[in-house]
Amino acid sequence: MKKFVLFVPLLALFLGCGKTPAKDPELGADDLSSVVSAMTEVMVHDVTNPPLGSRFFAYACLAAYEVVAQNDESFPTMQGRLNEYPVLQPPDSIKGYATNLSALLAMMEVAGKMQPSGKEITAMKTRLLDSLVKAGVDENVVAQSQKYAQAISRQILAYAKSDRYNKISNYPRYAPTNTNGSWYPTPPAYFAAVEPLFHTIRPFTLDSSAQFKPQPPVPFSERQNSEFYKMLQGLYRHSLTEDEKQIAAFWDCNPFAVQDNGHLLVGLKKISPGAHWMGIAGIACKQSGKNFAQTVQVFTTVAVGLMDGFLSCWDEKYRSNRIRPETAIRKYIDASWTPLLQTPPFPEYLSGHSTVSGASATILTHFFGDDFAYTDTVEVRYGLPARKFTSFKQAAQEAAISRYYGGIHFMDAIENGLVQGEQVGSLVVRKVAGK
Template sequence: MRQVLIFILAAVTCFGCTRPTQEQPPFSSEAISQVTATMTDLMVNDVTNPPLAARFFAYTCLAGYQVVAQHDSTLQPMHGVLNGFPEIEKPPVTAYSYQVSALLAMIETAKKLQPSGALMDAYERRFLDSCRTSGMDAEVVNNSLAYAQSISGQVLAYAKADKYNRISNYPRYTPKEEEGSWFPTPPGFFAPVEPYFNTIRPFTLDSSAQFKPAPPVAFSTDKQSDFYKLLLQVYEQGRNLSEEHHRIAAFWDCNPFALQDNGHLMTGMKKISPGAHWIGITGIACKQANKSFAEAMQINTLVAVALVDGFISCWDEKFRSNRIRPETAIRKYVDPTWEPLLQTPPFPEYLSGHSTVSAASAVILTHFFGDNFHYTDTVEERYGLEARQFSSFHQAAQEAAISRLYGGIHYQDAIDNGLEQGLQVGAWVLHKVEKVPNAEKVAQR
């Protein structure tokens, strides 16, 4: 907790401001990334599950986006675009900085959504102080905050209506005692994460099952069956991992539930979620391409929206097919001593969530940066992992997907069909929000 707070207090130095001026300091894309990075640190602290983390990013980015859209005609308001999104009223405030308001709207929204959001109060105070010391008039600062709070309140009302708050009232999910079904895995034996996530309102999808994938390969203990072949593929892969495969699996692990056994005590390992990793990649790309503040806000928002709709689609299938994890099946039917390289996340196997949201994110990022965008992914350096280089976002998504096989936590059909579902979700988001030609056809193929 103390380390997170120190990071929050130290991160704000004019918050991405490129030069001081009294009325309108120009902010770079890095200012947005500083907010999302702080959110990520709180998520690590709170052990926020992957679907919920994506939800936090989406509403936070939407708050900032709506402020910018009210001042930049290149960005369309989301009313009539996202499911149920209201007309956001522009507050009757004068003498303010809309960029400061956009960042504050993000902070105000994250404060209310995240369990440890109160820690962002100190971050917000430092940001406001940095605006004042950079030369911005106190009235402009105060009015910018008032503007942000008005927008954030309206977006939070929209968030409250997505039905996520009803999930706690649903019956506790009980694992099925059927052969081939998912069951909690060691070392934590956690209950399944977000079994009702498919009941919340999607941002662009017609329904959680709009891109329902092909059924998984049917479970079977017959050694000649397709399922048993998939099972042995995971088993043999895990026994013959190269150093590079080790690095790939670790880099894309992104399991906030991972535990470390210290003998008498199990402690949580500090890891980010898949969505946080892709939001981090988004920030890297925006900075490298020198995207404007408005462009970066748009790109971050669309990636976050695609993440949520990707998780909704994937989780809809996970708890429909409810398939057994390789760790459970291999120990029961092949080798009782086998352990996967990565700890198995606490939810059913099919589809691969990381494959789905990685492909969806890659579609959005490729739309804005092109299909031959070379970049260095440094997101995991803060967690002790070496940076990796990629020549495209789809290459990164493919590597993220296959990392699940190397890690021993997914079968190949869950990876392949997860990638396909993610491509469809990403294309659908572009069709709905950006009106991209042919994107609908890609999504419906």
């Protein structure tokens, strides 16, 4: 994995102009985005599945938010706002810390402990601390900030451990039913179902993963005059324009994509839908001039929405267990058909990208307004060109319809996924970001 070259704004602050550094570093949106980017890179390396990635983002951001909330009364604690969130004890014995630095380090501590290749985040944190000391920052401030971060991160990690994710391996192993109309692994890799029991873990704001149970999907039918078969034919016959192909590629976000070179399958490095929306949140915070604490709040709220969005979606996916277009079209219409995008390894209904896009757009609209125009450069480093959007809602709608253009979802999964996500996002805003 490539090494992370981050925290340029922070180091520039301390090294520029030969001035004596301030006690509390003037950290901002860029520095938090650097940690989010580092977490994303680790997820790409580890091929972290999208629901699990949202869990990593959420707890890491909560650690940073807790430090902010304990030191700024304008940011309320999550106790009483998130399910089973404990009263986190502030480390009163620790003095002389820098709040923003402690928050950033707490975020890195949790990410480093939770992610499989978290040692990369830990190494990045060590490089940051060394650079601060070399730049002349008071070593006691650095040390006390780290102690504060560790005290908070330990409590957040205990909260994470109690969400029951570690109990999933105790349940019976999921197996596809292989009946007409049900999901079955798809080519080229035929991956096993991803996180079939994710819905069993504790949500943050939902009373259960089934709180916003969507309307049932269009019933499966082999009859050519049925609604399902007409939907199937419509997708099969859709002739893609060049713009539609570009939209599908831009929002692909499939960590499980592989390329068959004739001898072996080669993994393609791609970020998840959640990581893409976290990147958008960072762009919005920087563009609007949000300060460090405000940026922490935005990242945390979006991350909580991502996890509850995935929980809500995954609850429906493994209840309806609907067949993917690729499987159905090959069986009933054209055995040689392949979608533009590779089909991800889980049931079709609802569309996960539509759900979390609807949730994220709702949350970001709360913070930045209905008509926040921005340029999405999140995946430029992965070879995709930037795209301009006039609002987060427009971006969510494009992300959702991209799944139809890509040939991996039916329209009812897309439309109802957006509705599901908007419901989750509105709940998260009321519980987490409300005053």
